[in-house]
Amino acid sequence: MTSHSLNLDKLKPILEKYTPDGRAQLLPALWEAQAAYGYLAEPVVAAISKALRVPFAEVHGVIEFYTMFYNQPVGHTFVRVCVSPICTQLGGEQILDSVCGHFDVQPGETTPDGNYTIEAVECLGLCDHAPAALVGDIPLSLEVAEAPSSWVPSPQAVSLGKVSGEPRWLTARCGAIAPTDINAFQAHGGYAALKKALGQMQPADVIAEVEASQLSGRGGAAFPTGLKWKFTAGAANNPKYIVCNADESEPGTFKDRVLMEGDPFFILEGITLAGYAIGAEKGYIYVRGEYPRAQKTLQTAIDNARRDGFLGQNILGSGFSFEIELRSGAGAYICGEETALFESIEGKRGYPRLKPPFPTTNGLFDQPTVINNVETLCTAAWILANGAQAYKSVGTEKSPGTKLFCLSGDVANPGVYEAPFGILMSDLIDLAGGVVGDVQAVLVGGAAGSFAGPEQLDVPLSFEGLWDAGLSLGSGVVNVVNTERDLRIYLLSLAHFFAHESCGKCFPCQLGSRRQLEILQKVAAGNATKADLAALEDVGFAMTQASLCGLGQTAGTAILSALQKWPEIFSHQ
Amino acid sequence: MFIKSENFMTEENIQLTIDGIPISVPKGTTILDAAREAGIDIPVLCYFAHTTANGLCRLCVVDVEGSRVLQASCVAQVQEGAVVHTNSEKVQRSRRTILEMLASTVDLSESPELQEMVVEYDCHPERFENGKKRQPEIIDDNPVYIRDYSQCVLCWRCVQVCADDAQFTYAINFSGRGFDTQIATFFDKPLTETSCVFCGNCVGVCPTGALKSKREHLLEQGVAPDQIFELTRLQGKGKRSIGGPHLDRQYQNAMERE
Ligand SMILES: Cc1cc2nc3c(=O)[nH]c(=O)nc-3n(C[C@H](O)[C@H](O)[C@H](O)COP(=O)(O)O)c2cc1C
Ligand code: SF4
Ligand code: SF4
Ligand code: FES
Ligand code: FES
Numbered sequence: 001m002t003s004h005s006l007n008l009d010k011l012k013p014i015l016e017k018y019t020p021d022g023r024a025q026l027l028p029a030l031w032e033a034q035a036a037y038g039y040l041a042e043p044v045v046a047a048i049s050k051a052l053r054v055p056f057a058e059v060h061g062v063i064e065f066y067t068m069f070y071n072q073p074v075g076h077t078f079v080r081v082c083v084s085p086i087c088t089q090l091g092g093e094q095i096l097d098s099v100c101g102h103f104d105v106q107p108g109e110t111t112p113d114g115n116y117t118i119e120a121v122e123c124l125g126l127c128d129h130a131p132a133a134l135v136g137d138i139p140l141s142l143e144v145a146e147a148p149s150s151w152v153p154s155p156q157a158v159s160l161g162k163v164s165g166e167p168r169w170l171t172a173r174c175g176a177i178a179p180t181d182i183n184a185f186q187a188h189g190g191y192a193a194l195k196k197a198l199g200q201m202q203p204a205d206v207i208a209e210v211e212a213s214q215l216s217g218r219g220g221a222a223f224p225t226g227l228k229w230k231f232t233a234g235a236a237n238n239p240k241y242i243v244c245n246a247d248e249s250e251p252g253t254f255k256d257r258v259l260m261e262g263d264p265f266f267i268l269e270g271i272t273l274a275g276y277a278i279g280a281e282k283g284y285i286y287v288r289g290e291y292p293r294a295q296k297t298l299q300t301a302i303d304n305a306r307r308d309g310f311l312g313q314n315i316l317g318s319g320f321s322f323e324i325e326l327r328s329g330a331g332a333y334i335c336g337e338e339t340a341l342f343e344s345i346e347g348k349r350g351y352p353r354l355k356p357p358f359p360t361t362n363g364l365f366d367q368p369t370v371i372n373n374v375e376t377l378c379t380a381a382w383i384l385a386n387g388a389q390a391y392k393s394v395g396t397e398k399s400p401g402t403k404l405f406c407l408s409g410d411v412a413n414p415g416v417y418e419a420p421f422g423i424l425m426s427d428l429i430d431l432a433g434g435v436v437g438d439v440q441a442v443l444v445g446g447a448a449g450s451f452a453g454p455e456q457l458d459v460p461l462s463f464e465g466l467w468d469a470g471l472s473l474g475s476g477v478v479n480v481v482n483t484e485r486d487l488r489i490y491l492l493s494l495a496h497f498f499a500h501e502s503c504g505k506c507f508p509c510q511l512g513s514r515r516q517l518e519i520l521q522k523v524a525a526g527n528a529t530k531a532d533l534a535a536l537e538d539v540g541f542a543m544t545q546a547s548l549c550g551l552g553q554t555a556g557t558a559i560l561s562a563l564q565k566w567p568e569i570f571s572h573q
Numbered sequence: 574m575f576i577k578s579e580n581f582m583t584e585e586n587i588q589l590t591i592d593g594i595p596i597s598v599p600k601g602t603t604i605l606d607a608a609r610e611a612g613i614d615i616p617v618l619c620y621f622a623h624t625t626a627n628g629l630c631r632l633c634v635v636d637v638e639g640s641r642v643l644q645a646s647c648v649a650q651v652q653e654g655a656v657v658h659t660n661s662e663k664v665q666r667s668r669r670t671i672l673e674m675l676a677s678t679v680d681l682s683e684s685p686e687l688q689e690m691v692v693e694y695d696c697h698p699e700r701f702e703n704g705k706k707r708q709p710e711i712i713d714d715n716p717v718y719i720r721d722y723s724q725c726v727l728c729w730r731c732v733q734v735c736a737d738d739a740q741f742t743y744a745i746n747f748s749g750r751g752f753d754t755q756i757a758t759f760f761d762k763p764l765t766e767t768s769c770v771f772c773g774n775c776v777g778v779c780p781t782g783a784l785k786s787k788r789e790h791l792l793e794q795g796v797a798p799d800q801i802f803e804l805t806r807l808q809g810k811g812k813r814s815i816g817g818p819h820l821d822r823q824y825q826n827a828m829e830r831e
Contacts (some may be wrong), residue, residue, distance in 0.1 A: 042760050045759075045760075046759075055743030055746070055768070056737075056743070056759035056767070056768070057743055057744060057745055057746035057757070057758055057759045057767065057768075058743060058746050059759075060746060060748070060757070060758075060759045060760055061746035061747045061748065061757070064747065064748040064749055064750070064757070065747070065750050100830065165744065168674060219718060275657065277635035332750075349747065349750075351576060354627070354628050354648050395644065442608040499751065499752065500751065501751070502750075502752065503750055503751060504727070504749075504750050504751040504753075504754035505627070505629060506628065506629050506630075506631055506673055507630045507632075507671050507726075507727075508631050508633055508670075508674075509676070510669070510727070510751055510752055510754065511671070511674035511675060511678055511752065512670075512674060513751065513752070514678075514704070514751070514752040515674055515677075515701055515704055518701070518703070518704050518705065531700060535700045537668060538666060538669075538670040538673075539674070540661075541666055541667065541670065542666070542667045542671055542674075544642065545634070545642050545643045545663060545666075545667050546631040546634045546642070546643050546645075546667040547631070547642075548628055548629075548631070548645070553642060
């Protein structure tokens with residue numbers, strides 16, 4: 001189809017819908033236009049630019065930033081095969097080879113009949129189902145030997161996945177109720193917190209309860225949640241916003257997906273509570289583009305909540321009005337970084353901002369904003385329903401309550417395990433059915449975390465316990481790698497992840513993530529020299545010390561921790 | 574540049590120490606400006622007085638005691654009682670490594686200031702000699718200037734002056750991301766088919782040889798000055814007359830006559 005013959009009629013309703021809000025609706029407009037036309041052709045993009053009043057070059061820049069936007073023709077259905085560390089560990093590369101071989105294409109290419117585009121992608125948040133893939137909107141768990149001739153044309157969606165542990169505070173309803181049934185949700189204790197807050201608590205009381213619980217953020221930075229709410233509530237400007245960070249793109253992390261697919265109203269309850277506490281009338285939930293199923297579930301839940309008066313004007317007759325808008329990311333790990341996420345909602349390339357100023361005063365649309373992780377908001381709702389005292393009855397003194405851990409790799413039963421803080425890593429691994437084979441290494445915290453060796457399995461999983469062991473909790477990842485695996489290939493995949501996901505804003509990470517990958521390629525090939533390893537340390541140092549945001553500051557952490565622990569696997573063979 | 578305005582003087586002052594020198598500056602001053610006040614030079618690359626500071630290159634990083642990581646002095650503001658080291662071992666190691674990675678990626682042959690830094694920090698870019706370079710073709714799509722992004726360090730200045738920092742023209746932005754970021758037009762169209770008004774601001778602020786007037790470029794290519802005049806005298810007659818194939822053909826002819 002040439003540009004001239006493109007009929008722009010299908011675009012009209014899309015533009016009509018999104019024009020009033022201008023640039024802030026750029027990503028939704030691009031998503032819908034892409035769905036209507038298959039890809040974002042030049043005249044389509046030009047029309048969107050004009051309607052939303054965003055300069056042409058900037059819209060093009062936005063499309064170029066996000067991997068799930070295409071400005072060239074692509075296949076009817078995408079086959080996205082994960083090649084991030086956990087899937088690579090369990091055979092992702094072989095699956096990619098077999099599907100490419102089957103269609104006789106290279107990764108990134110479209111089959112001659114135009115039916116499929118095959119892509120090698122970074123973590124799909126399906127690490128409990130690794131090796132994983134996404135065919136169209138359908139999440140798959142594959143076997144290395146499975147024939148593409150069967151799983152590509154008739155993909156079988158995976159289940160919610162394994163959810164277990166004790167006590168089940170946050171995950172009580174996951175798998176137990178129909179996720180979008182609002183009556184079942186309420187019958188199982190749902191909306192008790194919101195009713196209590198709106199009925200008998202002032203916003204300041206809600207914040208005080210959260211503060212008393214010592215809840216700290218589950219998105220990675222562990223910032224005290226009560227304090228964050230208090231700062232934002234006290235900020236001078238209005239309107240204020242609450243943003244739920246559901247971008248979950250860090251290899252090894254999938255707990256938020258399980259909450260979204262298993263208990264979406266719980267998240268809405270948490271967002272609404274936070275909105276009430278800080279005086280916001282609008283909340284956003286930003287879900288990564290690779291979670292189409294979670295998005296669908298959440299959107300249904302939002303619609304049902306609105307229908308039954310839990311969202312909208314004058315909620316439960318309290319006088320409090322609140323709306324939640326679901327936003328889809330479009331393929332960029334960096335958009336999980338809070339300020340990059342704001343930029344993305346504002347219709348821009350997902351570049352992190354300089355801090356200060358902080359979101360509590362200058363967040364989304366430059367307004368005071370609370371941004372919290374999915375699990376954080378659910379935990380806050382649990383605390384409001386059950387009280388800070390009850391929350392602190394398990395866990396450690398400094399890390400009270402329960403935590404969702406993402407167990408993956410060489411364990412018998414990968415999945416989400418809820419357990420009190422302070423549980424020993426070995427006990428947690430036992431909950432997941434134990435190690436398959438012998439432990440070589442455990443990646444703790446996520447791609448931005450560090451490796452523990454087999455001698456460290458008894459580390460208590462609490463903020464302070466991990467800190468003392470030189471580790472960090474991150475997003476709750478515990479990825480077990482057994483002695484059969486080639487750790488160098490795993491590290492190469494990790495380096496590839498950061499090189500692919502660096503936004504490129506600051507030089508140390510833009511350049512260093514690439515140089516790190518190149519040296520890891522040599523390591524994997526067994527021909528890295530001493531000089532290469534010295535360079536690797538310098539690159540890691542510069543990224544850690546001089547990068548602008550958390551991505552670059554942690555892009556070398558896991559690899560340097562491996563180099564320190566196991567220098568022998570890096571050297572010239 | 575640090576300006577002592579009336580307004581500033583009435584504001585609260587901050588006391589800090591930079592490389593052992595005690596100094597007092599108004600609240601809100603960047604560490605970079607405070608250091609300059611104290612006569613201490615911190616290297617900068619992306620920082621530029623006339624564009625919004627974004628903290629991109631991180632060559633200006635300094636060591637602030639008690640900080641988890643180094644701070645970009647061009648954007649970090651002074652804090653009361655801070656003890657700052659502008660040239661510690663950590664700072665030098667970071668600067669050296671960033672410069673080595675940059676020099677092994679981008680053609681710095683026409684960027685003398687950067688070359689000097691490479692020498693000053695004892696850099697060995699050859700450590701990364703087999704690393705990927707950014708080597709796109711020269712873009713010669715208009716009569717006014719050429720774009721050689723193999724020399725581009727991604728300081729963003731050109732994008733900024735084309736947009737909100739000066740011209741409000743928005744002809745250029747980015748393509749790709751990460752290492753593969755490049756300055757680009759809408760669907761990579763020739764500048765003559767964009768909103769570009771050929772104000773030349775971008776060429777003026779580019780710190781490297783990436784953006785260069787056509788005249789300079791032609792001279793380098795060995796085109797005789799009188800032939801260049803034939804081309805450049807037609808410039809400035811408004812966008813339509815300078816755009817498009819007419820001049821390009823003349824340029825072709827000039828090249829062919831060579
Ligand atoms: C590169 C990068 C990616 C991130 N991704 C996520 C994410 O996917 N989800 C999340 O909740 N936080 C993520 N964060 C942390 C957020 O910036 C922010 O700290 C968090 O959303 C705050 O929520 P919390 O206080 O509830 O933890 C990321 C940070 C960085 C630097
Ligand atoms: S550290 Fe990496 S991801 Fe963060 S701003 Fe710099 S280039 Fe972008
Ligand atoms: S072209 Fe020049 S001004 Fe523009 S980003 Fe590159 S180096 Fe900077
Ligand atoms: S889904 Fe493959 S690593 Fe997470
Ligand atoms: S000069 Fe400060 S980051 Fe570039």
